[in-house]
Amino acid sequence: MSTEIAKVLTSRAVEKFGEERAGQLRSDIQQVAEDLEQVRTASLENDDEP
């Protein structure tokens, strides 16, 4: 799942910062993707408010 997330994030990064910068951010983007995978799969109930 984090691979798919990383693809989406990389695509956004290319759009915002260009190919070169997106490439430089690769390892940071991978970390974000792994984090988001955990955040998206953590168990929450409707009553769990922000």
Added chain:
Amino acid sequence: MNPESLTLTAASQVIRDGQLSPIDYVHALLARIDRVEGRVRAWVTVDREAVLAEARRCEEEARRKQFRGPLHGVPIGVKDLFFTKGLRTTVGSEVFRDFVPSEDARAVQRVKAAGAIILGKTVTTMFANLDPGPTRNPWNLAHTPGGSSSGSAAAVAGRMCPAAIGSQTIGSVGRPAAFCGISSLVPTQRRIGLSRTWPLAWSLDHVGLLGRSAADLEIMLDAMSESAVERTRRPKAYRIGIIRDFFYAHATEEARSLNDALANKLGGAGFQIEEARLPAIFEVAPATLRTIIRAETASVHEQIFPSNRHTYGPKIRAVVETGMLIDASDYVRARRIRRKYQSEMAKLFERFDALMTPAAPGTAPDLSTTGDPVMNGPWTLADFPTMTLPHALGANGLPIGVQLSGPPLQEGLLLELGKAVEAVIGFQAQPSL
């Protein structure tokens, strides 16, 4: 009496007793700065004329026995994130190189109202993030003092001021305090207002206090807290939960061993020490913390980043840019997880008065990094008041700290427990600088 070695507690008392003139005190600390600052680089701005003028005013008032508060005449350092009226505030960035605020930060207002003299602005890493600033560790100048409250920690450890204000979003007070062999307290977020303080991440930013003893921290918190800090009666035995899960996996063998030795010592001194186990939700805490910080930091820098990106250090730049990639739905989800995490973690205090971990992975690393805030982040995310106390020296002669976290808004309990722990530790070492 050596003014530069006075704790804040002792200094405020001798000023009140008339044994120490605020002017003489300021002169002593400025002379200390002249001797060591070239090597430590803790300060961004020290306006000597303004400081001496304030010291003269404090002295005049003290002669008339008119004390503004418990910090009357005591010079303290203020991290260069906090706005100071008429005094340059750079936020560690070229963008704010010439910025002079027209108002004080709330935290600065509080210490001034208590009578403190603002000795100067201490170095913050750029925008309070992880790119190292110029400050060195007074214990060994080839090592980092930690960050982002680098200058505040180094100034106190280097005996250039008795206490200082810092801020913490992950580990920016507890980690430098541990690396520099001094004490720190990060209270519950709403204890001390953050208005007119440059944010890193609003929901995680905390004002932090740095001093040389738990008593110092207590005086500062009482002076700065927006609401009275309740005191508790000392129980028969303090119950401390030592947490080895996660924290020991990120600590050096030396830090683990010294932490265990301290736990044994406390047990022998009458503390009830037991293992505390983390709830399952802890596993997602680091990812949650990083998601919130990235998204909020990106928002903080939304306006200034586009035209100033070339001035940003590599680490803060990466945080801002990756934060811009995160969806609102993921950010909100992270905030929901945080709320649940806080609730689950608070249940630990049904059995314990405080939770104990190493304050940092080990001793201070080299100057290429400000160190890893991994030990501190979970408590900042939980918004538990957290104290660090120095308790040992590593094999390399650098300090090691213990971290104690207490229940939300129970800083009184934590401070009393901290004083009791401190008495057992008996740490007296100072850098030879």
